[in-house]
Amino acid sequence: MSEQASRRITIGNESIELPAPLPVLPVRDAVVFPGTTVPLSVGRARSLAALDEAGASGLILVATQRDPKQEEPAIEGLHPIATVAKIVRTADARQNAKQAIVIGVVRARFSATPSTGRALRAAITPLPETREPSAELDAARARVIELAHQVIDLRDDYPDEWKGVVSSMPTPGMLADLVASSVQMPTEQRIALLCEPEPTKRLWDVARVLEREVTIAETQKTLRAQEDEEPMDPKRRERLLRRRMRDIQEELGEAAGGEREADELAEKLEAAQLPETARTHADRELRRFRALAQHAPDRHLLRSYLEWLADLPWSKETEDHLDIADARRVLDEDHHGLAKVKDRILEYLAVRKLAPEAKAPILCFVGPPGVGKTSLGKSIARAMGRKLTRASLGGVRDEAEIRGHRRTYVGALPGRILQGLKQAGTNNPVFMLDEIDKLGADFRGDPSSALLEVLDPEQNSRFSDHYLNVAFDLSKVLFIATANQLDPIPGPLRDRVEMIRVSGYTPEEKVEIANSYLIPHQIEENGLPGNRITWSPAATLNIVTDYTREAGVRNLERQIATVCRKVARRAAEGDESRIAITVRTLARYLGPPPFLWEQPPTVGEIGVTNGLAWTESGGEVLMLEATMTRGTGLVLTGQLGDVMKESGQAALTYARCRSVDLGFDEAIFARHEVHLHIPAGAIPKDGPSAGIAIATAIISLATRTRVRHDVAMTGEVTLRGRVLPVGGVREKALAALRFGITKMILPRKNLVDLQDLPPDMRRRIRFIPVDHMDQVLEAALEQTLPRRSVPSRPAPSPGAPPMATVKPR
16 A cells, blocks of 8 residues: 555444554653553644644554653654554643543554654554454453453452453453553563564463462552551561562562662671671661662662671581591591691590580691691691681781771772681681781781781670671681791780691601602693503602702692603603603703702811701701901801801800810910801801800810711800700701701700601601700710810809900910
């Protein structure tokens, strides 16, 4: 049909002639269905012109806009299916607007056509309803009538007379259109029903809408009945009322996203089971959130805060697995040796089993890098069945990293403690605080001071984070700190933790760890079959002694990984032969050994002693060399710290004061300069433990007596010759054993430290306990010094005049 021709259609028993084209009346959020009467407010110039151009026929095309915000839409801005409507009546309204009542006539598809007036005009193609009776159509019609009657019975705003109207609809399509125009639903859903030409499909879509209406109406009726029977909890009543409000808004197509957000937050807070104080605070903040406008600048900040409150594990707790035998098995599987550490962990589990309410201790593993401090925490978590979380404190200089930022700051967040608990998802995880000795401090505060509350079992049950601003219970958390050195940890913080020393491994222990853990792990990591590569024990020992120099096993694993990678490359290139790693083939994969242990001298030397030192990587043997040149005084070289320099001065003073007793002329120090050097001059050294080694070297030099080559020593010396205890005895003993030394002089008070040594090590080294320098000289020098008959005199006190000396003739 051309655009200029007329078309006659039959609606029921009435024949209607449709002019072509028709004026178009765009509407924003309204949808007119055929057979329904709809009032419309008309105010735009084009829309008023369309009413005027409808003429005597009174027919107009009512089309819904795609974008309700568009003021003057074109034909392309309208939905392609619209309704031809008949204007029943128009009336003037305020501000040059009109009120029009229209009745839908027929669906129509339309397209743009040139317009001669001010109104839009469109060529239409009517879409009359198809009438093909079927069993499914009858079933759909019956279902819609049934549901519509239920809604009318449940809702007070529908009169009972509507039942007869619904039941008397002559066609299924008219029934679907009537119900669709009467039930609240979004505009998009109405457009979808208008565009559906098949009555059966349209009826089933309407039935689904009515089912939802029945559900909502029954729920509201049940709630009203419950409220009448007994008073409801105020919080529950508020939740139900807000849910009802949300359902009503969705039915009206006015659902507010902000209200849905608030309801979701309320449900999450309810599920979190906050303590009473925190719950009161959360309710107050939630009311503030509901009162804020959707686009208020503080809304997202408040939402983030409420989400943090809801996500924290206030009441989520994992059940402890307190089987002591199983915990022992797990610790032995993951770590070789470390008997003292394992015993302390098992003691904690035993106490936890007998006294579940006991407060968790704060453990701190102190030891050199690579000895397994962090992995011990993982093993504890696995043995107890708890979650593990970790926070690295190395380089942290801001107190807010621990306590969080206050909400007044942009980008504020809780501190690392609460962040770790949120990540763990429980309020009793194993919490690793790594590198606690490397905390810093600046103008932003001292993080170690913030940790005082966290690591105090008497205070952390009400830990206060600046961001959260409510107390959180940390008493169920098992905190485990790790550190390489004890001295940098502040005193108050050190007092709150239980220190557990994790010492370095012996070469034999490293070989066992490599064979049991490291080699199988690296073979698997590099994709090698288990039988593709074999290691000889001698090759593993060679890596330990010649390719690594550390207290732990981290570099040992790197060297093993290097070998496995090279074997994996050969396998990827097609070499399927089995590889045997021996001492002879090891250099092909790792190159020449970077560390060749210096062999101890086979004979004693004058002025040369074997001192022992402790470093972060374990123990070291220091060969102290002393000599005399023309001049006076004492020269100390080798990157020595102030404490070690003071030990040198004390040793020289002791030697000068005991010159008569030890059989040499004290004036020798007035004519000669004593130069003491400790090799590896590029490495800083400090501490008092080399005091007896320095004193022995000076006395050996003065008396021209050789020092035993198979003796190493450690201990602090005083001006009176007393030998004081020092630290790191286990590591120093390991260093002496690696160096081939079989005798070790140490302070008598350090004998208790030897309990940590393996029994085989105690058998391989002879320990000589001493209290005084006389005992040191007797054990360290090859010859007994000749003693004068003059009785020994104590060293002068500081500030006293020098004692007179008797010069030998």
